[in-house]
Amino acid sequence: MPYIDPHIHMVSRTTDDYAAMAAAGCVAVTEPAFWAGFDRSSPEGFRDYFRQLTQVEPRRAAPFGIDHYCWLCVNPKEAEDPAFAREVIQLIPEFLDAPNVLGIGEIGLNRNTRNELQILEEQIAFAAEHDQLILVHTPHLEDKRKGTTLILDALRRNGNISTDRVLIDHVEEHTIRMVLDEGYWAGMTLYPDTKCTPQRAADLIECYGSERLWVNSAGDWGHSDPLAVPKFQQEFRARGHAADAVDRVTLDNPRAFLSQCERFSAG
Numbered sequence: 001m002p003y004i005d006p007h008i009h010m011v012s013r014t015t016d017d018y019a020a021m022a023a024a025g026c027v028a029v030t031e032p033a034f035w036a037g038f039d040r041s042s043p044e045g046f047r048d049y050f051r052q053l054t055q056v057e058p059r060r061a062a063p064f065g066i067d068h069y070c071w072l073c074v075n076p077k078e079a080e081d082p083a084f085a086r087e088v089i090q091l092i093p094e095f096l097d098a099p100n101v102l103g104i105g106e107i108g109l110n111r112n113t114r115n116e117l118q119i120l121e122e123q124i125a126f127a128a129e130h131d132q133l134i135l136v137h138t139p140h141l142e143d144k145r146k147g148t149t150l151i152l153d154a155l156r157r158n159g160n161i162s163t164d165r166v167l168i169d170h171v172e173e174h175t176i177r178m179v180l181d182e183g184y185w186a187g188m189t190l191y192p193d194t195k196c197t198p199q200r201a202a203d204l205i206e207c208y209g210s211e212r213l214w215v216n217s218a219g220d221w222g223h224s225d226p227l228a229v230p231k232f233q234q235e236f237r238a239r240g241h242a243a244d245a246v247d248r249v250t251l252d253n254p255r256a257f258l259s260q261c262e263r264f265s266a267g
């Protein structure tokens with residue numbers, strides 16, 4: 001079945017992954033800027049990363065019939081040093097007009113520190129100033145609920161952000177409600193170890209419905225599965241849900257959110 005994986009880190013994946021994803025029905029991916037698995041030694045390292053996201057990766061995806069889009073930011077893990085983070089943010093404007101850039105992301109919190117929160121607020125303000133969509137990373141495990149609350153507070157404090165232009169990613173059972181209730185979009189990440197499994201994601205949709213909800217693999221350089229979205233499709237179909245109910249979560253919803261950026265035309 002056709003699908004969009006709206007959160008996957010293809011710079012860390014092989015061309016075999018692109019081939020397998022295309023065979024499974026992937027028509028488009030969107031790739032948020034994130035931690036590379038190691039801290040960059042200088043803000044200039046991000047200039048090359050942003051070139052990779054805006055120039056190299058779309059060319060690598062194209063032969064497989066997959067449209068590649070991306071998001072730009074300094075990730076929360078490398079936002080602990082505010083001076084470093086601000087230098088990275090200053091690099092973003094020169095890439096904002098690239099044809100595959102959809103917005104600012106994945107911004108958010110990692111360990112819920114004061115410095116991370118400061119840089120999060122500055123990047124929310126940056127997105128508002130430049131009229132960009134926002135994709136938000138929420139912290140892992142025991143930090144998730146508090147972090148999600150802090151993030152929603154920061155978005156509200158800014159006051160210039162429309163909730164339907166923000167997707168809060170990596171929601172789980174204990175955070176999905178607060179995100180949807182405030183009018184944001186929510187993403188469920190299908191991960192082998194932490195985060196959701198395809199089964200838990202299907203349970204959540206059966207409990208909360210599929211409005212303003214998507215699933216993604218967040219495949220990256222670690223233990224992750226670039227075919228997690230088609231595996232979710234299989235799980236959802238196996239439970240007896242109709243094909244259009246599967247499409248809503250894996251194709252129509254991502255398309256609806258992403259199409260708020262006029263550059264997005266895939267799927």
Ligand SMILES: [Zn+2]
Nearest residue numbers: 032034106218
């Ligand atoms: Zn990510």
